[in-house]
Amino acid sequence: MRINNFFLLKNKHQHPFHLVNSSLWPISLSFSLLNFFLILIAYFNYFALASITWDLVFISWTIYSPIFYFLIFFFFFTQWMLDIIRESTFEGYHTFAVQIGLYYGMILFIISEIMFFFSFFWAFFHTSLSPNIYIGYIWPPLYINILDPFSLPLWNTVILLSSGVTITYAHKSILVGDRYTSLDGLIWTILYGIIFTFIQGYEYCFSSYSINDGIFGSLFFLLTGFHGIHVLIGTLFLIVCFFRQLEYHFTRQHHLGLEVSILYWHMVDLIWLFLFVCVYL
Helix, strand or coil, X not given: XXXXXXXXXXXXXXXXXXXXXXXXXXXXHHHHHHHHHHHHHHHHCHHHHHHHCCCHHHHHHHCCHHHHHHHHHHHHHHHHXXXXXXXXXXXXXXXXXXXXXXXXXXXXXXXXXXXXXXXXXXXXXXXXXXXXXXXXXXXXXXXXXXXXXXXXXHHHHHHHHHHHHHHHHHXXXXXXXXXXXXXHHHHHHHHHHHHHHHHHHHHHHCCXXXXXXXXXXXXXXXXXXXXXXXXXXXXXXXXXXHHHHHCCCCXXXXXHHHHHHHHHHHHHHHHHHHHHHHHHC
C-alpha cells in the first residue's frame, strides 16, 4: 500500500503545471459583480423605475445598496486573491512553467484593455475630426469651456510619470535583492496613485460641463473616468504587493505578482499620456 501511494504521488508531480482545485470564488465573484452593476444602474435611474414598478421605500433603500453589493464583491475578490497567494507562496504550485503562462495571460489581458480604450478613442477621433451639424461643425462644441491642459491635467501627468519612475525603481531594487528600497518605491508609487485620483476627482467637481453635455461631455468623462478606475485598480494591486513584500513573499527569482502589477501600471501610464495629448491638448 505504501509503494502504491508512493507511485501515485510521483505520478501526480510528473508535470510542472498547476491543476487548480474546485473553487466557489470565481462564480461567486461573477454574480456579485453582476448584482453590483444591476443595482448601480437601478440607482442611476431610480426616479424612472419608481414611476414604473418600485415604491418609494424600496427606492430609498437602493440608494445605499450599491455600496453593500460592492462590499460583497470585494469580499469574494479578497478571498480568491488570498487563495492564489497561498498556492503560489506557501504551497509552491507556481512553478516556472506556471509563471510563464500567467505572465503571458496578463499580457493578453493588457492588450484587451488597450483595445477597450481604443474603442473610446475611435469614437473621440471620429467625432472631433469630422464634427457634424448637430454640434455646429466645430470641436469642441459651442459653449463648452474646456479645461486648461497646463493646470491640473499637467500636474496629473507629472505625477503619473513620476509613479512610473518609482515603480521601475522598486522593480530594479527587487532584482538586486534590496528589499527596503523596493518598499520605498512601492510606497511612493501608491502615494502618487492616490494623489492622482484625488486631483482627478477635484477636476470633476469644478468642471464647467458634465457627462450629460453632449458628445464631448460623454466622451471626456468616459475616457478619463475609465482611466481613473484603472488607476484605482492598479493602486490596489500595488498595495497588495506592498504588504506581500513586508511579509517576505517576493524574492529575486519569484516576484510574478509584482511584475504583472508593474506591467499593468505602465499600461495605465501610457494610456494617460495618449489621453492627455489627444483629449486635453
